[in-house]
Amino acid sequence: IDGPMTASELRRSGILSSFTILRKLEGGILPLGFMKKVDDKKIKDGMNALIVEHSERALLNCLMNKLCKLDTDVLVGHNISGFDLDVLLHRSQACKVPSGVWSRIGRLKRSMMPKLTKGTTLYGSGASPGIMSCIAGRLLCDTYLCSRDLLKEASYSLTELSRTQLNKNREEIAPHDIPAKFQSSESLLQLIDCGETDAWLSLELMFHLSILPLTRQLTNISGNLWGKTMQGARAQRVEYLLLHAFHAKKYIVPDKSIGTSKSSIATKKRLASADVENRNDLHTDEHTEQVKSKKGPAYAGGLVLEPKKGLYDKFVLLLDFNSLYPSIIQEYNLCFTTIERSLDGLPSCLPSSTITGVLPELLKNLVERRKMVKSWLKTASGLKAQQFDIQQQALKLTANSLYGCLGFTNSRFYAKPIAELITSQGRDILQSTVDLVQNVLNLEVIYGDTDSIMIYSGLDDITKARIMAAKVIQEVNKKYRRLEIDLDGIYKRMLLLKKKKYAAVKVQFKDGKPYEVIERKGLDIVRRDWSLLAKESGEMCLCQILSGGSCDDVVETIHSYLMKVQQDMRNGEIELEKYVIRKTLTKSPEEYPDGRNQAHVQVALRMKQSGFSTGCSAGDTISYVICCVQGAISNSGGIAERARHPDELKTNNGNWIIDIEYYLSQQIHPVVSRLCAFIQGTDPARLADCLGLDASKFQHKTFESISNDPSSVLASVLDADDRYHGCEPLRLTCQSCSSSFDCPPILTFFSTSRDSTAMDFENNKETNNDFWRRFCCPRCPEDTEGSKITSAMIANQVKRQAENLISLYYKGIMICDDEMCKHTTRSLNLCVLGDSERGTVCPNYPQCNGHLRKQYTEAEVYKQLSYFCHIFDAKHCIEKLDSNRRVLFEKELKRIYPMINLAFATAQKIRDRCSYGWVQLNDLSVSV
DNA sequence: CCCCGGAGCGC
């Protein structure tokens, strides 16, 4: 009870034993020779006690008597309060088990069976009050409910938890498969084994999570009932904590409001003081506040800073205030007993009282106790250390849950003004900390949420980063009495996508040795409402992005991974499990007003219809996959209509199949695109292309392509001169004399000598016209051997120069825009810091305040490639001419076309890839 | 296009 213990320890020491009670199915018999098999097994494997009863009634009798004889203190089971107890008592009722027998399930003798049905199907509800009353005197430990409270998992089924927590496999048997298990001795023994294993797994889970020690500590701190703590009841724990605290100081506590009665509002929320001067009702705002329905928030919460998005590759410091809200309560002496009630609904002011309030003192006490326990923890070891650790956790949990209950409408100690004041102070503290760090210490704050700030150090040296952190901590902590900021982490690399969405490589130390851990916060890949397939793809991208590899490699790896995924999907090589999406029902499926549009509701309704009694009511998580009708051309109908439970798919003879297109476009693509939003060299259109989707649909999605998309309408109205200003000419080399010259745009050939249309070619117009007439090196004398320029040569040059340009782009050379600095670097990683407008902070920061700009931007590369197209775009030139001159040139064109067609096609092919996405290097090998 | 309900995160 005091400390954690593994089930294997218990099993070894032989303290615990198990037994199974079995009965034959109604109208059936046990397999022939079953009893003999059991006896054999008992001798051979030491099989545990098996009791065989002839009827359900006898079985229940036997079990109840066993429980009574054992006089068990704790009943443990996975979803025992939502299923097992319910079944046992309902069947006892139906089988007319005498009251003297069924009441042995608890320690209170009863003569009448209470109402077992739940009043309302509550979200995450445990057993009904009627059932709970039956087990009076025993503790109930539902490992399902406790796991949901203590862990953050995608699924809380015993199977999943056994895997994730205990690293053990659990065999699942569907309810409708159970009768078949009674067919043979072997399968029946197997069924018995599964039943016993489940009992052990649940027990082991209880020990693994230290449920008994932790809830006992929590209960000791708050002074409520242990059984209630085990059922969750966080609000009730805080209620008892405060009841004891105020009672000890001889305050009269507020009445407990009775749930549904509206008239009780007038009498609740009162806190009269024993002190005459404080006898006013504090914080009764019933005249302004209606009974809050599940509408919007009642008051403002924490401050979340606008993140400076991007990928950071130098140390980022994460600082946060230790227990911000409990500290604020102490720092500003916030309590029912110290705050003046504002009558006009305006926010309350900070108290001026010099007498320490009840809440601050209570918290101070909790904090001091925790400090003490933690100091003992340092010198303790083994079981003692584990106990201290649990106690320390319990103290922290209690202190932290107080604030939440002040803002909880149905709490006996509901105090919106206090909760509001706490969060308001929190916002001020965070903002002034940011101001201090940014304006006084001159450091760059890139993000912060409620009680934390992240500082981009710009440093490569972790020791220097630590020194910087220490300096900040010192300066911030100067300002407060009880409030304390501390270093919570050092990130080597960090991808900051949105508010509450980021990932980072955290540097940690074990025995003085550093190691790295990837932290993921809020990203799609940590959410259970995305398919495993999408999350695995996202995970892969994230690891690449945070790997520190070169831009080319990362982009290349991601692209080829996606192509492989698409291929595997289309080949049916991905198992069904990876397509499963999970969503929790917050209500009974029938209660959804717009249930028709919600996939998980539709699936749950069908589950209920097909006879499932569990796993499809409020609080349960529903698994489903999105399907389409095999052979159907279009997928009309909403997503909800096409959602199926994985089992439905297995048994429907293949009419419904996985909707691959949905998973590519609505699962993998959005997840991956969001992660790659700041990665140069790829974009949503390019990623869509890898997944075999219509890339043009995603073209406008990147902010980058919006801000400088050269193919926008604006660019097309410019004259060629302006449009291609600054572009590099296409260089051609003569094979005879090895001299190189610029290939003039074909436009120059069509323009009359009077016009000065060409941009950089005015000085040698003769040569230009000459070139398009002769296709010869301008330097070599006429008819020189090998001075002819062939169509293949031109096309090759286009290809080669485009390749060079793109490779330069991929090298990602960055130049500082500060004239004094002009620092040039090749960004070895794909580091884009901060907002796109901000650009990248110069590595010389803070000596230099400049920003790195890309030597070649996507727009510039695109422009250059467009220029290459323009050089050979004869058709476009012709269209601009009047009819007289058109006739003149058409004859010439027939001669020229064969020369330029290949080059034009080559240039266009490369350019058009960019028009929706980015250049795929592999595709540059145009055959000539 | 905006707005809404629902879910599930972060703190």
Next chain:
DNA sequence: AGGCGCTCCGGGG
């Protein structure tokens, strides 16, 4: 039966 802040999806008007 703890709080608010913030995406993100899908559907309807």
